[in-house]
Amino acid sequence: MAAPAAPVSAAxxxxxxxxxxxxxxxxxxxxxxxxxxxxxxxHTIPKLxxxxxxxxxxxxxxxxxxxxxxxxxxxLRTGTARQTSRxxxxxxxxxxxDLGAHAGxxxxxxxxxxxxxxxxxxxxxxxxxxxxxxxPQDEFERERRQxxxxxxxxxxxxxxxxxxxxxxxLFGAHPYAVVSPTEEQVEAYxxxxxxxxxxxxxxxxxxxxxxxxxxxxxxLLREIDRIFGGWIAGEVAPPPxxxxxxxxxxxxxxxxxxxxxxxxxxxxxxxxxxKHPDWMRLSLANSIYGGAFNSRLVMNIREDKGYTYSPRSxxxxxxxxxxxxxxxxxxxxxxxxxxxxxxxxxxxIRSLPVAENELADARNYMSGVFSLGLGTQDGxxxxxxxxxxxxxxxDYLETYRERxxxxxxxxxxxAARAYFDSANAQIVVVGDRExxxxxxxxxxxxxxxxxxxxxxx
Amino acid sequence: MSxxxxxIESTTLENGLRVVVSPDRAVPVATVGVYYNIGFRLEPxxxxxxxxxxxxxxxxxxxxxGKMMHIKLINSSGGxxxxxxxxxxxxxxxxxxxxxxxxxxxxxxDRMRALKVDDENLRNQRDVVKEEVRVNVFNQxxxxxxxxxxxxxAFRNWPNAHNFYGDFADLDAATLEDVRQFFHTYYAPxxxxxxxxxxxxxxxxxSLARRHFAAIPAGAPRPSADVSEAPFDGERRGEVEEKxxxxxxxxxxxxxxxxxxxxxxxxAMLDQALHGGRAGRVHRELVxxxxxxxxxxxxxxxxxxxxxxYDGPTLMVSRLFxxxxxxxxxxxxxxxxxxxxxxxxxxxxxxxxxxxxxxRSDYFASLEGxxxxxxxxxxxxxxxxxxxLFDGDPTLVNSILGGFLDVTPEQVRAAAQKYLxxxxxxxxxxxxxxxxxA
Numbered sequence: 038m039a040a041p042a043a044p045v046s047a048a049x050x051x052x053x054x055x056x057x058x059x060x061x062x063x064x065x066x067x068x069x070x071x072x073x074x075x076x077x078x079x080h081t082i083p084k085l086x087x088x089x090x091x092x093x094x095x096x097x098x099x100x101x102x103x104x105x106x107x108x109x110x111x112x113l114r115t116g117t118a119r120q121t122s123r124x125x126x127x128x129x130x131x132x133x134x135d136l137g138a139h140a141g142x143x144x145x146x147x148x149x150x151x152x153x154x155x156x157x158x159x160x161x162x163x164x165x166x167x168x169x170x171x172x173p174q175d176e177f178e179r180e181r182r183q184x185x186x187x188x189x190x191x192x193x194x195x196x197x198x199x200x201x202x203x204x205x206x207l208f209g210a211h212p213y214a215v216v217s218p219t220e221e222q223v224e225a226y227x228x229x230x231x232x233x234x235x236x237x238x239x240x241x242x243x244x245x246x247x248x249x250x251x252x253x254x255x256x257l258l259r260e261i262d263r264i265f266g267g268w269i270a271g272e273v274a275p276p277p278x279x280x281x282x283x284x285x286x287x288x289x290x291x292x293x294x295x296x297x298x299x300x301x302x303x304x305x306x307x308x309x310x311x312k313h314p315d316w317m318r319l320s321l322a323n324s325i326y327g328g329a330f331n332s333r334l335v336m337n338i339r340e341d342k343g344y345t346y347s348p349r350s351x352x353x354x355x356x357x358x359x360x361x362x363x364x365x366x367x368x369x370x371x372x373x374x375x376x377x378x379x380x381x382x383x384x385x386i387r388s389l390p391v392a393e394n395e396l397a398d399a400r401n402y403m404s405g406v407f408s409l410g411l412g413t414q415d416g417x418x419x420x421x422x423x424x425x426x427x428x429x430x431x432d433y434l435e436t437y438r439e440r441x442x443x444x445x446x447x448x449x450x451x452a453a454r455a456y457f458d459s460a461n462a463q464i465v466v467v468g469d470r471e472x473x474x475x476x477x478x479x480x481x482x483x484x485x486x487x488x489x490x491x492x493x494x
Numbered sequence: 495m496s497x498x499x500x501x502i503e504s505t506t507l508e509n510g511l512r513v514v515v516s517p518d519r520a521v522p523v524a525t526v527g528v529y530y531n532i533g534f535r536l537e538p539x540x541x542x543x544x545x546x547x548x549x550x551x552x553x554x555x556x557x558x559x560g561k562m563m564h565i566k567l568i569n570s571s572g573g574x575x576x577x578x579x580x581x582x583x584x585x586x587x588x589x590x591x592x593x594x595x596x597x598x599x600x601x602x603x604d605r606m607r608a609l610k611v612d613d614e615n616l617r618n619q620r621d622v623v624k625e626e627v628r629v630n631v632f633n634q635x636x637x638x639x640x641x642x643x644x645x646x647x648a649f650r651n652w653p654n655a656h657n658f659y660g661d662f663a664d665l666d667a668a669t670l671e672d673v674r675q676f677f678h679t680y681y682a683p684x685x686x687x688x689x690x691x692x693x694x695x696x697x698x699x700x701s702l703a704r705r706h707f708a709a710i711p712a713g714a715p716r717p718s719a720d721v722s723e724a725p726f727d728g729e730r731r732g733e734v735e736e737k738x739x740x741x742x743x744x745x746x747x748x749x750x751x752x753x754x755x756x757x758x759x760x761x762a763m764l765d766q767a768l769h770g771g772r773a774g775r776v777h778r779e780l781v782x783x784x785x786x787x788x789x790x791x792x793x794x795x796x797x798x799x800x801x802x803x804y805d806g807p808t809l810m811v812s813r814l815f816x817x818x819x820x821x822x823x824x825x826x827x828x829x830x831x832x833x834x835x836x837x838x839x840x841x842x843x844x845x846x847x848x849x850x851x852x853x854r855s856d857y858f859a860s861l862e863g864x865x866x867x868x869x870x871x872x873x874x875x876x877x878x879x880x881x882x883l884f885d886g887d888p889t890l891v892n893s894i895l896g897g898f899l900d901v902t903p904e905q906v907r908a909a910a911q912k913y914l915x916x917x918x919x920x921x922x923x924x925x926x927x928x929x930x931x932a
Contacts, residue, residue, distance in 0.1 A: 048558050050600050052571060053593040056522035056693060081520070082858040122782065126773040131848045133855025135771070152855050179785055186741055186788045186817070193635045193738035299628040331562075331569035340562060343621030346629055366629040368621075398570035405572010405591045411521040412589070412692070412870025413862055 058408045060434045063421070064254035066262075070270040071242030074261055075425050076254045079414045085250025086150040086414045088422055089163055092245070093238035094143045096212035096357075097276040102230060104218030106140035106238075108177075108184055109231045113138050113147070115176035118169040122176055125162070134159050138166070142213060143276075143356040144426065145238065150414075153251045157260055164264050167239055177228050185223055192488045195301035195366065195467045198292045202486065206290055206463045207307050207360055209282030219490075241265065243273040245425055249418040278357050281307065284461055287481040291474065292467040294488060300372050300468030304379065305362030306458040311354040311427050318452035319361075321444050323352045325399045326386050326457065327363055333382045334363065342378070344371045352456075356427070361456050372466060373476035380480075383459040390446040404438040496854075496896040500861070502878065502889050503696035507704060509712040510684025514878050514888045515699035516691045518871075524692040525871050526598045527587040528606065529879035532680035533580045534658035535806055536719050543660015544668055546579040547623050548676050552586060553577070554615040556601075557608035561615060564601055571597055574868050579658075580798070582805040583883060585876070589869045592693035596702055599688075603706035606686065609677050613670055620665055627659050635738040639924050640745035640813055641798045647732035648747050648920035653721045654807050682713025687882045691871045723807040725749070726918035733923045741788060742816055743924040744825065747809035748913050750794050753802075754885065759897040760909035762794065762801050765810055766849040767841045767906070768832070769793050773848075776812055779832045786828050787816040800860075802877055802894075805884045809920070810913070822923050833914050840907030850899050857895060 064076040098105040114136060115122040129136055134151030147166060151159045191197045201216050208214035246261065284307065309315055320328075327334030327350030338344045348365035363383075367375045391399075410416035424433045466477050470485060477483055485493050504514045537545040555561040568575045573590030586605075588598050631637035642659060649655035688707065690699040726749060736743065751757035768776050769792035780787035792812035794801045799808075816825045841849070865872035874891065881890040 048600070049567065050596040052597065053595070055591060055593045058522055058591075081518075082862045084855065084858055084862075123773075123778065126771070126778070127848065130770060130773040130852045133851040150859070152851070152858075179782070182785075182817075183781075183788050186815075189740040190635055193740065195633060297633055299625065299633040301633075329569050330575070331566045336562060339622055340618065343618040344625070346622050346626035366625060366633070368625060368628070398566070401572045402569045405594075406574060406868070408521075408572070408591055409523055409574070409589050409868060409870060412523045412525075415863075416868075416870065 058411065058438065060411070061417070064258055066258055068241065068262060068266055070266065070268050072265050072268065073245045073425065074258065075245070075247045075421055076257055077249045077417055077421060078252060078254055079249050079417055080251045081414060083153050083251050084150060084414065085153055085156060085248055085252060086418050087148070087246065087248035088418060089147040089167060090245045090422070090426055091145040091238055091243050092143065092426070093243060093273060093276065094141045094145055095215070096142050097238065098234065099212030099215040100277055102226065103215045103222050105226060105230055105234055106145050108180060108226060109234050110138040110140045110145050111180045111184070112172055112177050112231055113166055113170045113235070115180070116171040116173045117165045118171055119165065128162060132159050156252060156257070157264070160261065160264050164268065168268055170235060172228060172232050172235070174228055177231065181223060181226060185220055188217060188220060188223065191217060195294065195297070198294070198467045198488060199301045199303035199364070199465045201490070202290050202292055202465045203303050203305055203362060203463060206465070207284065207305065210279050211281055212277060213355055213358060238273055240271040240273055241268045242270055247418055247422050247425060249414045249421065281358070284463060287460065287462055287464065289477045289481045289483040290463065290465045291470055291477050291483050291485045292465065292488065293470045293485055293493065294467055295469055297467070297469045298369070299366050300369050300466055300473050301366050302372065302375060302464070302466050303362055303364045304462050304464040305360050306456060306462055308352055308359040308361040308456045309354070310356065310359050311423065311429065315452055315455065316354070317440055318444060318448040319352050319456050321399055321403060321441065322386065322449045322452040322457070323350055323361070324403055325391055325395065325449060326350050326382060326453070329402055331398070331402070333386070334379065337382060338365060338375055338378050344368065344375050369468060369472045372468070372473045373479050376464065376480050380459050383457045386449070386453045387457055387459065391449050393446070396446055396449065400442050400444060404441045407437055496899045498892040498895070500874065500892055502891065504882070504888050505700055507683065507708050509708065509710055511707050512687040512882050513700060513703045514687060514689045514882055515694065515696040516874060516878065517695055518692050522592045522693050523589060523870055524592040524595050524690060524694055525587065525589045525869055525875055526595070526602065527585055527689040527875045527879060528602050528686055529583050529585045529689070529883060530681055530686045531583060531716065531883045532685065533582040533584055535581045535653045535721060538672070539652060540664060541668055541672060542657045542664045543623070544664070544672065544676065545584060546659065547619065547665060547668060548673060549577050549579045549584050550619040550623055551611050551615065551673055552605055552609065554611045554619060556605035557610050558604050559601055564605070567597060567601060573598070580803055583803065583879065585879065587869060587872070587875065595690070595694060599702050599706045602688070603710065606681060606683060606707065607710045611670070611673060616668070616670055616673065620668065623665060624662060631659060636736065636743060636924065639734070639743060640811060640922050643732065643734045643922045643924065644745055644747050644809065644811060644920060647730050647922050648809055649723055649807065651721060651723050653719065654723055678713070680716060683707060683710050684712050685716045687879050689875050689878055691875055721806040729917055730920040732920070733925060736924045736926045739926055742818060742822065742926060743814060744816070744822060745811055745813045745922045746829065747811045747920045749918070750808050750810050751913065753805070756905065757909055757912065760901050760905040761810065761913055762898055763846060763849055763853065763901045764836065764906050764909055765792070765794055766853050767836070767845060769812065770849060770852055775832050775836070776829065780814060780828055784828055786820050786825055787814045789815045803880045826921065830916060836907070836910045837914055840903050840910065843903050846901070846903050846906060853898055854895060861891070
């Protein structure tokens with residue numbers, strides 16, 4: 038049991054009346070070539086921040102060349118028909134700009150920010166990278182080597198090893214099972230594969246451009262039409278979506294890391310996408326269970342028992358599926374105790390309706406924190422991106438707080454019962470099996486792996 | 495473009511608490527911070543890691559808000575909170591819908607006036623901190639590199655040179671009496687600044703500050719301490735075993751000049767020319783051109799602080815992760831060639847202009863930046879606090895850019911010659927203890 042909270046002093050000032058939360062208007066336009074554009078003015082600083090998303094990420098090639106979209110995005114910025122890598126980087130500095138290119142599971146993204154005095158030039162560079170990247174062979178080889186070295190270091194990182202194993206267990210033969218390529222797969226990349234992925238997926242009808250910043254939207258829309266309007270349209274094949282594995286019964290997946298002085302626990306179940314009708318309920322249930330500092334799990338295993346520094350639960354939405362997970366890095370002698378408390382709290386929220394005051398606190402937390410996103414250009418860009426990338430209802434931001442506040446104890450109970458599936462939870466523990474193997478085995482049959490991902494006896 | 499116009503109002507209460515308000519009514523959100531002018535540099539000898547452990551204790555209960563109530567009251571108001579320990583300050587901060595402003599001030603005042611913790615709280619947080627150190631240092635590749643590895647090599651005076659996260663034996667030795675003593679010595683209102691940013695007026699902020707903080711006794715002035723360091727008398731070297739990571743790494747540190755001097759401004763421009771992203775000379779030469787290194791980074795107080803948030807001896811640090819087929823000597827020689835070039839020739843006038851634009855752009859982003867998106871104006875709060883506590887003038891936030899934008903190419907070259915002296919630096923090698931896994 039978590040320690041009981043002390044009573045609230047009568048002296049605590051009550052909350053003043055709320056000031057209205059007003060979401061800024063969006064300027065939206067779809068260009069003739071299919072590029073979808075969303076602009077929001079935010080005049081906090083004389084800068085803008087933007088994301089050019091392509092709805093094709095690592096899942097698009099996971100079944101034949103894992104990580105190909107990631108290296109494509111890395112090489113993308115190293116040359117265009119007009120400029121060398123060095124010219125591009127010095128140009129960005131001259132404009133006071135930052136640029137990044139990355140691939141996630143479902144998207145490839147060119148992120149950028151810079152001073153508004155250079156807006157047209159910065160957008161022109163982004164358009165150039167999206168349309169006429171030249172993929173120099175020597176830059177590709179350099180990025181490949183860097184990617185290989187990065188993979189080797191990832192395999193020494195407990196949180197990476199835990200996340201990789203959980204995704205494999207939950208998603209089996211589905212592309213979402215693969216979070217990183219192997220070294221052999223990286224060695225096998227050939228430059229024409231990158232160019233082919235780029236030509237097939239970096240297309241305006243597959244793209245979403247979100248920009249937040251210190252500009253006037255009508256003028257910027259005209260500028261964007263001028264800069265991106267000549268981009269040639271094209272069709273994109275959807276990523277594969279094979280069947281998911283059946284996951285029955287608790288099972289332990291131990292990744293052996295000899296002499297580790299701490300054990301990384303990560304457990305979870307498959308869950309839902311952001312478009313699913315249960316998404317809000319599940320988010321609220323997660324916030325009460327382990328998603329906030331003030332949540333039951335944090336109060337129990339950190340503030341009461343001192344097992345861990347940063348325990349958290351989270352609901353993770355991918356485009357086709359989603360998952361729920363609980364993570365905690367704990368000292369080696371309390372692996373079993375941590376799992377016991379984690380399942381105790383999971384079973385408690387699945388069994389007993391949450392009390393009205395705890396429910397009200399959690400609803401306030403979620404609606405308040407949501408409005409903090411208004412305060413920065415980055416925060417706004419993040420919230421807008423999830424709405425338009427996932428094609429959520431146009432009034433999603435405006436109605437979010439209302440919808441959170443209408444949720445009931447029954448909503449929390451039903452979401453917890455459906456998705457905090459403790460009887461079938463998959464438990465990953467990364468640590469030294471000599472020290473934690475017996476504790477882990479108390480929670481299910483144990484499969485053991487080494488850090489390279491190979492089964493070991 | 496060098497003079498900003500962020501509204502800033504400040505006052506000092508009779509007990510010495512400084513109060514700074516920066517109103518911005520555009521969105522109904524307020525960020526509140528309390529900064530104490532004490533960091534890990536001045537924690538007691540024999541108590542390494544104590545300033546950070548103490549930061550944890552500030553969330554463990556005060557007279558009118560017992561354990562867990564502080565966190566619960568902020569989260570249930572729709573807000574988020576945290577704290578962090580730096581070299582010379584420790585901060586506690588919250589972002590909330592602005593209707594919770596008074597509640598936050600009441601909570602901050604309660605713990606400034608009467609922290610109330612017991613042995614069980616101390617045991618609990620000692621355990622939590624040990625797991626924090628394990629997750630960030632002992633169980634991670636390159637944990638603590640170079641922010642924990644560099645000070646004992648570069649410095650000789652204990653305040654600058656010790657283990658800031660703490661030896662476990664020192665953490666175990668900490669007592670409740672240490673907690674009381676530290677609180678009494680450093681957490682007085684006269685050693686702190688309260689910041690309120692966002693959806694409020696200055697009058698409202700000052701009035702709330704007086705209502706909740708004015709009755710807290712002033713406390714004794716902070717004791718003075720000698721944090722001085724003699725200049726480097728030669729290159730200093732250290733080596734640390736890397737237990738997990740597969741790449742060798744090194745960090746090179748040069749003593750930085752005193753804050754708010756012309757040399758400091760020049761070194762900041764030089765730092766941007768060397769370490770400013772992929773266009774920076776160190777990354778460009780070692781990663782992109784010669785391909786000896788795989789990744790580089792660097793900066794003043796890198797990677798745990800910046801140009802503005804320190805008040806004592808500090809370093810400009812470069813960090814290199816390099817390919818195992820190169821020796822440390824080869825790598826350092828290639829790095830030295832990059833620095834030799836700026837010592838001999840300075841940087842091009844056009845390069846300096848680019849660097850200034852990027853510096854200005856980064857500064858704006860820092861002010862607005864939400865510390866990972868969840869604390870709007872964290873950067874503005876942080877710089878207002880540092881300029882108040884270290885310089886006595888929060889409005890430096892608006893005027894500080896000018897000094898950097900005035901730097902000339904000659905000043906950059908002079909600063910390179912004066913500060914980037916290979917005979918006066920610290921080098922830490924972080925060598926993998928096993929071969930890279932094939």
